[in-house]
Amino acid sequence: MNAPRYLNLLKITLPLAGISSILHRISAVGIFVLSLPMTILLVFSLGSSDNFEQAVLFFENIIFKTLFFLFILGIFYHFVSGIRHLVMDFGYWETLSAGRASAMATFVLTGLFSFYLLYLLW
């Protein structure tokens, strides 16, 4: 018979470093999905001044603007979190307290950047 396995991800707690790592992956998926439409829009906007004007109009749409905000924020988070992982690969920040502090620093930096990004976009 098939024995059950207990694996309720909503009930199992993860340390801050674990949450940071999972968000690193989620941000990677988000960047991957949004990269193509954002690149297409960029190429389109560089085609002519008319195209650029049309591309600017996209930013008047709140849904597009929110997606763009999440895209840039995702890149920033993925970059900062990636540096954290690289530092760990060199053998630093491998204790639980350092892992927690570096994960918290990643969140704080991303939070501060999100305010700056909100200020730039809105």
Added chain:
Amino acid sequence: MNSISANEIKTIKLSIYRFDPLKDKKPFMQDFDIDVPADKDLMVLDVLMTAKEQDPSISFRRSCREGVCGSDGMNINGKNGLGCITPLSDVIKSNKLSLRPLPGLPVIKDLIVDMKQFVDQYKKIKPYLITDKKVDTREAIPQTIEEREKIDGLYECIMCGCCSTACPSFWWNPDKFLGPAALLQAYRFIADSRDTATEERLEQLEDAFSVFRCHGIMNCVSVCPKGLNPTKAIGEIKKMLVKRAL
């Protein structure tokens, strides 16, 4: 317990994962009201033993009751740990305690899991000294103090399985990723000056899964009841593998 007066008792809600393969089609959570002394702390295992007095069919492993045998590993309010050395006051939330089996492994009954996958991975790392020197095994192999210190924080593992079953990489690839417990032990023998099989050990670990599925989320460090650091040991193995490849 009989000598405790009523005002020294508080009642907690205990919720236990139940599954009997002979009776149940799927697992369920069963609730118990458990009286515990209000003026002193208990270990989670004590609470579980009290519940077993109410319902003797509750199944779980335990032996030494002092954090040495590693048999009562379980998921306590969302975090893996040993019931016998986890104080109730450290884990209870809103007067409720939920006990579930170690995540990811097949459940045999209630809180008892089948540790075969975990032990199979442990076997793969050859958890014994390998030496090509002709040594009389009845004699001690001498080490300097510095050499001996290199295995501190590694040899103390009691193989309770709390770390590996808290690791998402082990949940998704229990047959390919060795898991933090086995890798901590792999490094324990790599770091041991008496062991001469470092090359063979590293060669066995250099595929994409055995070690490199660890992404440093540190859940293993967070749950280890002995305070060990598998993430650091895995990092040391990764560095040796990279150096070896260059």
